[in-house]
Amino acid sequence: MTDFEVIYSDYFSDVYKYALSLCHNETLAEEITQETFFKALKGIDNFKGQCKMRVWLCQIAKNIYFSICQKNKDTRDKSQEDKIECIEQKLINKETVWEIHKKLHFLDEPYKEVFTLRVFGELPFLQIAELFGKTESWARVTFHRAKIKIKEGLD
Structure with a gap:
């Protein structure tokens, strides 16, 4: 296994749960998670270890989620509006x-x-x-x- 495969397997669940907590939509959470790891793979050389890997990945996921919300205000799931x-x-x-x-x-x-x-x-x-x-x-x-x-x- 490559180093990034180890990162993916170790942190996929945490990033997915975090994305799901943001959007309350399983499909969207999966998309955010995949995009997070894609961006992390592209930018792994920029990770200097200033924070924990989990935190870095969740920050990427958060930025992706907020970008999606900016592009499409209707992205929020009805269950979030209920909350x-x-x-x-x-x-x-x-x-x-x-x-x-x-x-x-x-x-x-x-x-x-x-x-x-x-x-x-x-x-x-x-x-x-x-x-x-x-x-x-x-x-x-x-x-x-x-x-x-x-x-x-x-x-």
């Missing part, structure tokens, strides 16, 4: 969802991305922290601050 109905296990109406999305749109980074990954991607704080190269506490605090900023905008 928007629940924030912190509190039912909210569609007007509130719209207001939350408006506030989220204008949030500064990294608050916007951490909130999106946690609420819509349903990622644990540890994975969010790894994506940013930070600690789990940083991810928790950033998410909490994002919630506060959104709630303040809603009041």
